[in-house]
Amino acid sequence: MCFVAWDDWLRNQSDCRIKSKYFEIAAQVGVPIDSSAAVVRNPLGRDTCDHDGLSMTNRYKTVLLLGAPGAGKGTQGNILGTIPGFYHCSCGDVFRQIDISSELGKIFYEYSSRGELVPDDVTVKMWAQSIHAHTVLSEYKPHADLLILDGIPRTVEQAKLMEKHIEVLKIIHLYCNDEEAMFERLRRRALKANRLDDADEKVIRHRWDVYEAETRPVVDYYPKELLFEVNSLGSPAMILHDILDVVAPIQDQVFKNPLQD
Numbered sequence: 001m002c003f004v005a006w007d008d009w010l011r012n013q014s015d016c017r018i019k020s021k022y023f024e025i026a027a028q029v030g031v032p033i034d035s036s037a038a039v040v041r042n043p044l045g046r047d048t049c050d051h052d053g054l055s056m057t058n059r060y061k062t063v064l065l066l067g068a069p070g071a072g073k074g075t076q077g078n079i080l081g082t083i084p085g086f087y088h089c090s091c092g093d094v095f096r097q098i099d100i101s102s103e104l105g106k107i108f109y110e111y112s113s114r115g116e117l118v119p120d121d122v123t124v125k126m127w128a129q130s131i132h133a134h135t136v137l138s139e140y141k142p143h144a145d146l147l148i149l150d151g152i153p154r155t156v157e158q159a160k161l162m163e164k165h166i167e168v169l170k171i172i173h174l175y176c177n178d179e180e181a182m183f184e185r186l187r188r189r190a191l192k193a194n195r196l197d198d199a200d201e202k203v204i205r206h207r208w209d210v211y212e213a214e215t216r217p218v219v220d221y222y223p224k225e226l227l228f229e230v231n232s233l234g235s236p237a238m239i240l241h242d243i244l245d246v247v248a249p250i251q252d253q254v255f256k257n258p259l260q261d
């Protein structure tokens with residue numbers, strides 16, 4: 001009953017900021033959300049803020065970082081995110097920010113501790129709410145920043161669900177043909193970053209299998225001409241060099257120089 005009342009209240013709100021804040025908090029505490037309540041209607045009856053998707057012309061301009069666990073998506077994404085005109089969003093980080101005792105937090109813990117992927121619909125909904133909240137707070141400015149997505153989409157179904165949200169301009173595939181080298185990286189990350197899902201050998205190996213079965217097909221889902229392959233076993237600086245070669249011209253062509261008015 002309580003949720004119905006909240007949804008009604010939300011439906012009557014005309015302020016995007018209030019709606020977004022609600023969604024942010026609801027995602028953190030795991031409150032189920034009726035997404036139809038997220039649409040803000042203006043007096044002329046047109047939707048001005050649709051939480052569930054953007055119009056096709058208004059989708060977030062995006063570069064995807066794809067790669068197995070431990071391939072260095074987070075390392076490269078974090079560096080790119082420090083450059084003006086780039087905004088980095090890691091799906092794993094969004095999940096880790098959720099209160100572990102909330103409904104969504106429990107779902108995340110249940111799947112991630114087994115080395116499995118959180119179900120597609122929950123993941124994409126949570127991600128869409130989170131990124132929208134960051135636009136409302138002006139941390140991510142879709143008209144000025146190239147979005148660097150790391151760790152999502154991780155299945156072909158997620159890629160399909162995300163089509164209404166993102167326009168993919170390039171896919172950086174951090175490939176690795178040496179499983180053992182990747183496992184060694186994950187073991188080291190477990191010690192450094194206190195990541196429980198990296199600490200268990202069986203979980204690490206299962207994550208690799210899940211990657212091969214579920215995420216690798218995402219590479220083939222997108223047009224070949226968008227794909228750029230980078231060997232993830234190179235040094236971080238060389239990998240960054242290769243990635244910048246590709247993404248800097250995109251940022252330059254699609255957006256104006258972020259340091260000029």
Ligand code: ADP
Nearest residue numbers: 069070091092111112116117118123151152154
């Ligand atoms: P890694 O850096 O090893 O690739 P992440 O930090 O990206 O790991 O993700 C950690 C865990 O969070 C995953 O094993 C999975 O359980 C969950 N997760 C993250 N992103 C997604 C996603 N797009 N779809 C489903 N589950 C996800």
